[in-house]
Amino acid sequence: MATPTLDKADGAGKPEAGFADSPYITATFRIRRFNSEVSAEAAWEDFQLEIDPKERVLDALHKIKWDQDGTLTFRRSCAHGICGSDAMRINGKNRLACKTLIKDLNPEKPITVEPIKGLTVLKDLVVDMEPFFQAFRDVMPFLITKDTNEPTRERLQSAEDRERFDDTTKCILCAACTSSCPVFWNDGQYFGPAAIVNAHRFIFDSRDEAGEQRLEILNDKDGVWRCRTTFNCTDACPRGIEVTKAIQEVKRALITRRF
Amino acid sequence: MKIHKYDTVIVGAGGAGMRAAIEATKRSRTAVLTKLYPTRSHTGAAQGGMAAALANVEEDNWEWHTFDTVKGGDYLVDQDAAEILAKEAIDSVLDLEKMGLPFNRTPDGTIDQRRFGGHSRNHGEAPVRRSCYAADRTGHMILQTLYQNCVKEGVEFFNEFYVLDQLITEVDGVKHSAGVVAYELATGEIHVFQSKAVIYASGGTGKFFKVTSNAHTLTGDGQAAVYRRGLPLEDMEFFQFHPTGIWRMGILLTEGARGEGGILRNKDGERFMEKYAPVMKDLASRDVVSRSIYTEIREGRGCGPEGDHVYLDLTHLPPEQLDAKLPDITEFARTYLGIEPYTDPIPIQPTAHYAMGGIPTNVEGEVLRDNTTVVPGLYAAGEVACVSVHGANRLGTNSLLDINVFGKRAGIAAAEYSARTASHVELPEDPASLVVEQIERLRSGTGNERVADIRRELQETMDANVMVFRTEQTIKTAVEKIAELRERYKNVSIQDKGKRFNTDLLEAVELGNLLDLAEVMAVSALARKESRGGHYREDYPNRDDVNFMRHTMAYREVGDDGAESIRLDYKPVVQTRYQPMERKY
Numbered sequence: 001m002a003t004p005t006l007d008k009a010d011g012a013g014k015p016e017a018g019f020a021d022s023p024y025i026t027a028t029f030r031i032r033r034f035n036s037e038v039s040a041e042a043a044w045e046d047f048q049l050e051i052d053p054k055e056r057v058l059d060a061l062h063k064i065k066w067d068q069d070g071t072l073t074f075r076r077s078c079a080h081g082i083c084g085s086d087a088m089r090i091n092g093k094n095r096l097a098c099k100t101l102i103k104d105l106n107p108e109k110p111i112t113v114e115p116i117k118g119l120t121v122l123k124d125l126v127v128d129m130e131p132f133f134q135a136f137r138d139v140m141p142f143l144i145t146k147d148t149n150e151p152t153r154e155r156l157q158s159a160e161d162r163e164r165f166d167d168t169t170k171c172i173l174c175a176a177c178t179s180s181c182p183v184f185w186n187d188g189q190y191f192g193p194a195a196i197v198n199a200h201r202f203i204f205d206s207r208d209e210a211g212e213q214r215l216e217i218l219n220d221k222d223g224v225w226r227c228r229t230t231f232n233c234t235d236a237c238p239r240g241i242e243v244t245k246a247i248q249e250v251k252r253a254l255i256t257r258r259f
Numbered sequence: 260m261k262i263h264k265y266d267t268v269i270v271g272a273g274g275a276g277m278r279a280a281i282e283a284t285k286r287s288r289t290a291v292l293t294k295l296y297p298t299r300s301h302t303g304a305a306q307g308g309m310a311a312a313l314a315n316v317e318e319d320n321w322e323w324h325t326f327d328t329v330k331g332g333d334y335l336v337d338q339d340a341a342e343i344l345a346k347e348a349i350d351s352v353l354d355l356e357k358m359g360l361p362f363n364r365t366p367d368g369t370i371d372q373r374r375f376g377g378h379s380r381n382h383g384e385a386p387v388r389r390s391c392y393a394a395d396r397t398g399h400m401i402l403q404t405l406y407q408n409c410v411k412e413g414v415e416f417f418n419e420f421y422v423l424d425q426l427i428t429e430v431d432g433v434k435h436s437a438g439v440v441a442y443e444l445a446t447g448e449i450h451v452f453q454s455k456a457v458i459y460a461s462g463g464t465g466k467f468f469k470v471t472s473n474a475h476t477l478t479g480d481g482q483a484a485v486y487r488r489g490l491p492l493e494d495m496e497f498f499q500f501h502p503t504g505i506w507r508m509g510i511l512l513t514e515g516a517r518g519e520g521g522i523l524r525n526k527d528g529e530r531f532m533e534k535y536a537p538v539m540k541d542l543a544s545r546d547v548v549s550r551s552i553y554t555e556i557r558e559g560r561g562c563g564p565e566g567d568h569v570y571l572d573l574t575h576l577p578p579e580q581l582d583a584k585l586p587d588i589t590e591f592a593r594t595y596l597g598i599e600p601y602t603d604p605i606p607i608q609p610t611a612h613y614a615m616g617g618i619p620t621n622v623e624g625e626v627l628r629d630n631t632t633v634v635p636g637l638y639a640a641g642e643v644a645c646v647s648v649h650g651a652n653r654l655g656t657n658s659l660l661d662i663n664v665f666g667k668r669a670g671i672a673a674a675e676y677s678a679r680t681a682s683h684v685e686l687p688e689d690p691a692s693l694v695v696e697q698i699e700r701l702r703s704g705t706g707n708e709r710v711a712d713i714r715r716e717l718q719e720t721m722d723a724n725v726m727v728f729r730t731e732q733t734i735k736t737a738v739e740k741i742a743e744l745r746e747r748y749k750n751v752s753i754q755d756k757g758k759r760f761n762t763d764l765l766e767a768v769e770l771g772n773l774l775d776l777a778e779v780m781a782v783s784a785l786a787r788k789e790s791r792g793g794h795y796r797e798d799y800p801n802r803d804d805v806n807f808m809r810h811t812m813a814y815r816e817v818g819d820d821g822a823e824s825i826r827l828d829y830k831p832v833v834q835t836r837y838q839p840m841e842r843k844y
Contacts, residue, residue: 035757035759036759037757037758037759038757054597065762065763066709066710066711067711069754070710070753070754070755070763071754071755071757071763073755073760073761073762073763074762075299076475077295077299077300077301077474077475077476078299078301078303078304078474078475079474079475079510080304080508080510080591080595081591081594082303082304082399082587083295083298083299083300083301083303083304083474084298084299085295085296085299099594101594101595122445122759122760123759123760124760126760129296133296136410137410141407141410142358142359142407142408142410142411143357143358143359143407150357151357153353153369154352154353154356154357154362154369154370155356155357156364156367156368156369157364157368158364158368159363159364159365159366159368162361162362162363162364165361166361169361169393169400169403170396170399171403172298172303172399173296173298202359205359205361207359208359
């Protein structure tokens, strides 16, 4: 990308006590920086640090923030792939920083880290998530039933019926899939894979009775028909959800009206 | 500065906050202030299940569950609260199912249940299947389901709003909650939220430990906000160390792994829990298992070149069972350790997991300002609170239960309070002054201390001195170190001086909270000269019901000269049907 590169920072981040036996390596992290309070333009900045390659990219970002440059800004919370805060583009691919080990990235070369695409960058690796969550809310992502009398005990559901939508219950709303989708990059109106995954989770839940309504929402010009089955979303999903397959199942349900 | 006016304000959007929000939004004009996006909270990291005596797969009842909870908490549990927890557990699980939660199912189509630590049939006879679960991602499913229902109910969220101060106004000599002050991360702007009721549901404080299952964001913000306003914190010395964290990293591997048949082994391959807990074995309560692991390690039977961990062995379980019941934790082992759990045991060590103590409340979620008096308009629920249903040691699957039972109760109670209270109490004069001063001091600080250094030293001293084993000497070492760090914190400076998304500033604020709470924990632990549940004193290895069958209440006091100190008081334990007995598993 044709953006200027800032001066390199000095190396820092000494190995911690107790890990002296670990095979530390020196790695370069090339991070795309943006701070509107400083400059209207984004720029790449290189940071070098000594790090155990078995550590996560998130550990590297923390070492940079804590020991070199406190202004480096990113979201994170759980640090083990459950909360969905730290989706970012690492070496050109969408991943969670806390689930990506440095050794799996060829640390011989600079490791690039940039914000996920298709959402407005607010600062460094932080993007505006609001359009993403709006698309999620638009598919009515909650169980809808027409019971006139609520059952006193749980609704029954066979293990097979429960299994039918298991894959799409795993979504953590990290936006790795949606922001890897070329259609979404070009048209922010497209619902995007994550919203469709969450619609799928309810359409194929035997307890739900609003499948038709959700299908109509996704029959829209910005709905499932925009999907070009590039499989970027499936590759990007840190939870291993077969996202493209789920989208295809929704398309099929729209044609057959069976789900 | 902006001023907002709501009936009810909820601080935090994890399980307890969103459960409360679903109730409060139906009954009053409610705002949820959360420093993370709602689905980012650490409720999502809970794995194994939610306890409820549904008796779907074998005989069970809420009275047995109550007993297990009281015994698990080493009799420091308030028994009236435990009874509510166990009784309302059943409807709580059914509520979630009706909201859409995809529980695993039995062949009959009912909610499936599995074994979990400390949950037993008929007062300790044998393990019982009481945990309702969705694979090993029950917390994730609860969090998603609650968020989905918040969307359905139109709950109003203020995302990435960080509450820094609790506002208190005296009316006729009685302290009332007047609202909160929040910092908006995106803009750096300060907001005052005036409300009739405030509910804290901001989670735990585990980041003062180094090896912890807790998220980076669990920094005790709610506890610190009320503590600094002179309200007490209860039982802060009781912290749970979960037996099975991934070695060195602390990432949680669910007790459900042992519920499914997993076994802990030392370097000789011995199933050592048979020695320590002949009946419940690997499913003894967490404090017992964590101490047993460290005993093995100290006596030279730990694994690895440094003998500093033990193994969680799942290799005898069929791969299909691991895939179906424990998909996430087996993936953690593959991702972070490069280990295949089908064939190799997983290196584990105890990890700092859960604060049993917190903001004292009664069973309606109302916050106490002393042993008996509530603060009108102030509520708390979930890990931030201490009801106390967990006493000295929480049972696994009782926290997902706690957030649902007491989140709902607090949500209803707060909204009903808002509805019956005619008008807001007045805001104090210049309500944001404390926060403005705090932010400006940190942003303009030029001292030579760094947040990361102080936090690292704090975590190291906490791990070394107030973890699974404690003595007078180690706790005193921690108290002194924390005092030194608190002094150094006054000279902290940050690099990011900006307004937008200043996470550098946020981490500095969070460190201040951790330091305050670490001090309360250590001082409370020093005074408790007995061993009970998660608080184990090697110099006082026995439980002492004569002197310490009571809750600790810690208050911050400021002298005329401005010097801060901690005053400890004690509160009686509520006992109803169970007399304290020796605790064996």
